[in-house]
Amino acid sequence: MGVLLALASAVCYGFVDFAGGMLSRRVHFAVVTFLGQTGSLLLALAAALLLPADAVRPADVMWGTLSGVGSATAMRFLNRGLSRGAMSVVIPVSAVTGVALSVLCGVFFLGDRPTPLSWLGICVTVPALWLVSAGGTGRGDSEGPQSGPVLTDGLIASLGVAAQYIGLAQAHPASGLWPVAAGRLAAVLLLLPITWRHTSEFRQSAKSSGWAVLIGAGAALGLILYLWATRLQMLAIAVVLASLYPAVPTALGLAVLREKVTRAQATGLVSSAAAVILLSLG
Template identity: 45%
Template sequence: MGELLALTSALCFGTTHFLSGLVARRHHGVTVAACAQTGGTAVSLVPVLLTHAAPAPPSALAWGALSGVGTGVGVACLYWAMNTGPMSVVVPVSDITAVGVPVAAGIALLGDRPTPTALTGIALALPALWLISRDGTGHTGGDHHTASLVTALVAGLGLAVQFFALARVPADAGWWPVVVSRVLSVAVILALLPAVGASVRLPGRAAATAAAAGALGTLATVLYLLATREQLLSIAVVLSALYPAVPVLLALTVLRERITRPQAAGLLGAGAALALIALG
């Protein structure tokens, strides 16, 4: 059961990023993120209402709040990067950063000792990101391409904070930390809107798509938390971390995005690095 929950979580996460990325192609990514997280916040209240959950401990709520700050920055930058960069490149860059940075921070700051498998993944990530950043001439991309990659890296850092903080929420804390996380993510994104010159409104159909994507993202988070309670954490993480394959494959097949051979090699390397880090 735990494996099925984790795989369904990956499918939901991947579909969320693909749908939001489609909307972000025509509208500012930060506006899309605000709408998506608002939809996700509404859905996060459902398990609380259904289970009549008691308030969570303050420490758990604090970790939920920190994850919300990371989510707000991560999602806003991710969808903003999709404004100018190809989805098939932006998503893997942000995801491998989101997974790799906590591992590296644990080594440098917390004295963690990853397995040789995880260390191999970290070493593989660097050349993979370099290959992804190359254009068809063998040089780094133009200003727009470089900017989208930098924004994707910032998105990965924000998501890394999200994953780290959520991992600190105890299993018996209930669902209130998820609600706090979603509310804070909306607040962070709304604060970013004036700074990037983005509007708070989307046209009706775009707003509905973004809100549905955000709701699906919250469902993915809930499924992931359930999976960690039904299955070993390492297995749940590995299966849930497969989600970048969904938007990448959809971008290549449905949107007909084109990538160079070096970028294709980099994407394969990024996928391998992600799997190795997760397995480690």
């Protein structure tokens, strides 16, 4: 069940990244990020109230807050990179580096001990993530002078991804979904001062704002599924499976945007499927 929950989280995040990337081309990334985190907070609060917790400790709130800081950082820099038309740079950099940091932390600091088969799956996942999200053409990739800033966006986003996954996994199961809600509140508060500088950008249509909020709610659902996965599966495995989300926007790009699959993308998609099998059997 932990494997299925982690994969469901990946699917949610894949749809969120695809929709957020498309919306960030039309709406300022600061607006998409803030409204998204607001939508995420609303869904997380509703879910936490509907599923009562046995006991919420201060430590659980602290870990949830750390996760929220990571989420806000990841989404801000991810959306900024996407708004520069650099999907094939910022997504693979953030995904690959984020999963590597999370796995290393799980193994060296949290006592995770993946089986040899699981290690093989982890090793297959890293190049698969890169190929599936960086192997496309015609996605409006940035060139020239922007490549440096875009790479920086991806690396900073990866630190946020790692903090988000590691922090949330430390919350005690008895805390229910309140760590997710605490994290979403922290993310909104952290983004407020930054968003204030872009208030003029909020003069968008109600439809665009609604989409941003809905996208954020999808991200919260992805986090909830991931949290449940970590309670049934070791962190290293749950993170790797949840981090396969770049395969979803790639598949959607092929199906919805009629993009042509490249050899690298095809290899990445097949490798991702192999990684899922290996991690499931491990």
